[in-house]
Amino acid sequence: MARSVTPSQLRNMIRQAQQKQRQAIDKINRELRAHSQRVNQAVRNYNQQVTAYNARVRANRDRLARELARLSRPTASSRQVTLRVSFNAVHRAYECLERAADAGQLDQKYSEILDLSEREAANSAGLVNAFEGDAEQTSGAAPDEPASPVTPFLEIISSELADRWRGALYSLSPRNPDAARHFCTSAREIIARILQTKAPDDAVAAATPDCDRTPQGTPTRRAKVRYLLRVRGLDQADLEAFVESDISNVVDLFEVFNTGTHGTAGAIKLTQLQALRKRVEDGIAFLSHLVQ
Template identity: 50%
Template sequence: MAKRISVSQFRSKISQAKSKIRQAQNKQKQAINKYNQAVRTHNSKVRAHNARVRANRERLRRELQKLARTSSKPQYVTLRTSVTTVQKSYNILEERAAADVYDERYDRFLDLSEREAANSVSVINALEGETPENESDQAVSSQIDHILEKISQDVQDRWHGALYSLDPKNPDAARHFCTSARELLTEILERFAVDEDVKNALSNCELTPQGKPTRRAKIKYFLHQQGVGDDAVTDFIEDDMKNVVQLFRVFNDGTHGSSGRFEHAQLLAIRSRVEGAVTFLWSVISGTAFATS
């Protein structure tokens, strides 16, 4: 026999049932809103990524066109060869990306690599007399202070001193700047890839004649820390660093203490190239080059 309930009890049950339906509808609505927000966020990131890719590729195309116009000039032959090597390494990355070797985790790294490829061409174009794109007059403003703070105050102070010295009227600008820039790159490698740590992580790593891990080995160590073991990625980073070192040789050896050797815009292009390379290397060390979000 069914249990009898009063009218008020019946109404209460109806009210409870309606409340549960509303709660379920609200949860469903929240889930849909959350999904739609995730889709909008994803689409926004995709649009931003695609915009960066288009901008990077267009800039690289323009810089390569400029370089082609000066291909007959005998100046900076070794640096030009180094730039060509960077471009070849980048092309290999692009080919592997087109073949779906890399997943979305590599998107930011590929963006940064394309920017470095363009930067390497941009600086030699500036040395050849081409007007740099996005030319800035902020000769002392540093773009890498957030990185230098993680190393030491001394490194930061020396870098700022190098920027202050980077003046076409300063005959010692090349020596001062190149010394500080080399020390900066060396300090980053030594501090964040300690020799013994590299040897322990990579038992068969490449060593110098002095028994120290090579720069390439340290780059492999940084990538190993991020779970990346791709030789093409290692090759590009190594070739990019070699290009910066070659730039130091051109800048330092080519001036011979002459204050009029390089114009202000060329000095700024050199500085920008170094800061871009440091930022790129730091993104690999910190893992942000392979962040998926």
């Protein structure tokens, strides 16, 4: 049986219902505003990332063009010839990779690696130019600056490897007559350790029993590169060739600066040491993107 109410009670019930309705509407409006703010922030963040990415791409492309333009002079010393030969291999591999990208053979998942590959090619050219006396002017940090963006990555692999890198940076002091030789020796060992840790011989051989092998029967470095790219879902022939040539370009620096008598590195200029550090540091960073 319906309960009778007084006019006063009815008005009170209506006010309560209206208040609940207003509260519900206010809640919906707050949620809509919050959602709109999240969407707008996401759009702004995305646009900022796109802008930053495009700026990096343009910067890498412009720098590569500038470095290539500087490489028009003839070489003189055997060191310069060796550096050029190694750079030429990197550049040829990069051109093949770029053609594959232009032909639509590489989808969106390759974007970051393509960006970093262009930076690697520019760094390789920049190193040649630096040692031929035409380094691009930079206000970069001292070559033995201890802070490094790749140290956290190396710490993940092992603290010993990170300490090795810190020691390599310390050795890159302009006051050290053997700076380049010591630095490149450590760089070669660090890269070898990264590859062995992230692409162990047993894992590579198990994944690809017919992989290329060294005379000692272990998988070659290129086989390890192919393994790493497959793990990342980036197994593309031109990228594989570029990564292999890029690693070779960094590792070969050991031979470049280990020939001759000790102390020949004493004549190396500050800009050359900076270019050497950038080449190796970014090379390790490039490798880190492939193995993480």
